[in-house]
Amino acid sequence: MSDLRDLYQEVILDHSKRPRNFRELPEANYRADGYNPLCGDRATVFVRLDGDRVADVAFKGSGCSISTASASMMTESVKGKSREEVERLFTRFHELVTGSPDKKDQAAVPELGKLAVFSGVCEFPVRVKCASLPWHTLKAALEGDAVPVSTELSESSSGDGGGKAR
Numbered sequence: 001m002s003d004l005r006d007l008y009q010e011v012i013l014d015h016s017k018r019p020r021n022f023r024e025l026p027e028a029n030y031r032a033d034g035y036n037p038l039c040g041d042r043a044t045v046f047v048r049l050d051g052d053r054v055a056d057v058a059f060k061g062s063g064c065s066i067s068t069a070s071a072s073m074m075t076e077s078v079k080g081k082s083r084e085e086v087e088r089l090f091t092r093f094h095e096l097v098t099g100s101p102d103k104k105d106q107a108a109v110p111e112l113g114k115l116a117v118f119s120g121v122c123e124f125p126v127r128v129k130c131a132s133l134p135w136h137t138l139k140a141a142l143e144g145d146a147v148p149v150s151t152e153l154s155e156s157s158s159g160d161g162g163g164k165a166r
């Protein structure tokens with residue numbers, strides 16, 4: 001198990017040092033800014049939708065290694081997917097990082113693929129916001145919402161599911 005953890009750490013570190021799709025996307029037709037006041041993470045997510053599909057996606061911003069790695073891996077995961085698939089992936093990812101006890105085997109969900117490396121995040125409630133910031137921002141972008149999103153607002157409106165669960 002600790003080997004697995006080391007591997008996860010390595011993947012996260014790699015993505016935080018060399019984030020993929022870290023650029024502006026001039027041809028983006030959706031974008032949103034996200035901010036996580038707890039950690040100071042900022043992310044701008046750019047999406048180019050072609051019909052219902054994510055033709056291209058990129059991000060800019062500055063944040064801790066968890067938020068950067070999460071954004072990097074998110075862009076890799078959602079490219080080519082439909083809105084509905086992105087939505088489903090967001091739900092799975094959120095379940096993973098908030099660590100619902102009966103969802104411990106989420107890491108085995110093939111849909112998540114490499115995103116399973118964030119399973120350890122659920123043990124650190126503060127980090128959950130870091131990992132989910134890019135996803136909330138992506139969601140806001142796809143909903144055509146140009147107003148900056150705050151993880152504070154979206155997390156607290158859904159009850160105690162996030163920070164205080166553990």
Ligand code: ZN
Nearest residue numbers: 039041064130
């Ligand atoms: Zn952070």
